[in-house]
Amino acid sequence: MPRRNTIAVVGAGHVGESCALLVAQKELGDVVLIDVAADMPKGKALDILEGSPVEHFDVSVAGSGDDAALSGADVVIVTAGSARKPGMTRDDLLNVNAKIVGSVAQNIKKHAPDAFVIVVTNPLDVMAWLVRKTTGFDRRQVVGMAGALDSARFRTFIAMELDVSVKDVHSLVLGGHGDSMVPLVRCASVSGVPISDLMEPDVIDRLVERTRKAGGEIVKLLGDGSAYVSPAASAVMMTEAYLKDQKRVMGASAYLTGEYGIEDIYLGIPVKLSGRGLEEIIEIDLSPEERTMLAASAEEVRKQIDILR
Numbered sequence: 001m002p003r004r005n006t007i008a009v010v011g012a013g014h015v016g017e018s019c020a021l022l023v024a025q026k027e028l029g030d031v032v033l034i035d036v037a038a039d040m041p042k043g044k045a046l047d048i049l050e051g052s053p054v055e056h057f058d059v060s061v062a063g064s065g066d067d068a069a070l071s072g073a074d075v076v077i078v079t080a081g082s083a084r085k086p087g088m089t090r091d092d093l094l095n096v097n098a099k100i101v102g103s104v105a106q107n108i109k110k111h112a113p114d115a116f117v118i119v120v121t122n123p124l125d126v127m128a129w130l131v132r133k134t135t136g137f138d139r140r141q142v143v144g145m146a147g148a149l150d151s152a153r154f155r156t157f158i159a160m161e162l163d164v165s166v167k168d169v170h171s172l173v174l175g176g177h178g179d180s181m182v183p184l185v186r187c188a189s190v191s192g193v194p195i196s197d198l199m200e201p202d203v204i205d206r207l208v209e210r211t212r213k214a215g216g217e218i219v220k221l222l223g224d225g226s227a228y229v230s231p232a233a234s235a236v237m238m239t240e241a242y243l244k245d246q247k248r249v250m251g252a253s254a255y256l257t258g259e260y261g262i263e264d265i266y267l268g269i270p271v272k273l274s275g276r277g278l279e280e281i282i283e284i285d286l287s288p289e290e291r292t293m294l295a296a297s298a299e300e301v302r303k304q305i306d307i308l309r
């Protein structure tokens, strides 16, 4: 008998709640919101469900404080953990979130061993590495959400600067999800026209810098917590690519086994996401300068991962 997909979102905080709402609005499947707090996810789930007659989506949205609610999930989005506070770097979060994500990973292994796992919790590349290590899953099954968001931010800034539709702007951001990320300027275009034909170099540099610091810009403005709508939209785009076997090409954090000369860490690179999960890591020729920046970013991520080895 055909059945609906189930998407479990672990961590019913800002990002988790937004993921649940977007998944439901897109009717990608039934949603289960799970948190350590038992009642709060039930309240958020009910709130989303009560919007469904108005928004015209028809899926089940449930909340739970029980890890067993992961059973049968086709996709698990991991957002459990602490968010950055003002002045806190993503790295400060490492030890706090490693404990949380390690236990979430054990629960995924126990209750949803066949699920496709999208990690969102920061520090992103380290947490994705930890989930794969703890679960022992194939690398196809565990990816981190970073490049999709970093690229969305770069695209937004390019569109704002040039006063064009974001729909026509494309870009690719590689590297760790942090200040060392590598926006590939030569891959950024407006309907195929390279941005270097449309903007002066100093303007491009400014947009690259803003992209690198975009997470912090929002942390500062919010005063409490970090971005959640665009991160959730990016994680849900990855969910959709998997569930609909879309073969979408985007930046994501993936386990490298020698690609780009890097191994045994998670790092942002271009991937193809399909019904097979991480179907392919796409290796593009990098310029010597890009290669150096990517290697430096990889070293930053490796240092953090080494703390957990």
Ligand SMILES: NC(=O)c1ccc[n+]([C@@H]2O[C@H](COP(=O)([O-])OP(=O)(O)OC[C@H]3O[C@@H](n4cnc5c(N)ncnc54)[C@H](O)[C@@H]3O)[C@@H](O)[C@H]2O)c1
Binding pocket: 010, 011, 012, 013, 014, 015, 016, 034, 035, 036, 037, 079, 080, 081, 082, 083, 084, 093, 097, 100, 101, 103, 104, 119, 120, 121, 122, 123, 124, 145, 146, 149, 177, 225, 226, 227, 228, 231
């Ligand atoms: N990858 C990215 O680009 C990106 C973007 C934004 C946020 N993030 C990260 O996502 C994470 C969540 O951010 P947020 O704004 O939703 O934070 P939040 O504080 O609003 O929500 C986190 C939730 O996790 C829950 N939680 C804690 N331990 C848990 C456990 N063991 N099991 C289940 N739930 C648990 C908390 O109770 C809380 O409800 C943070 O680490 C943040 O830095 C990443």
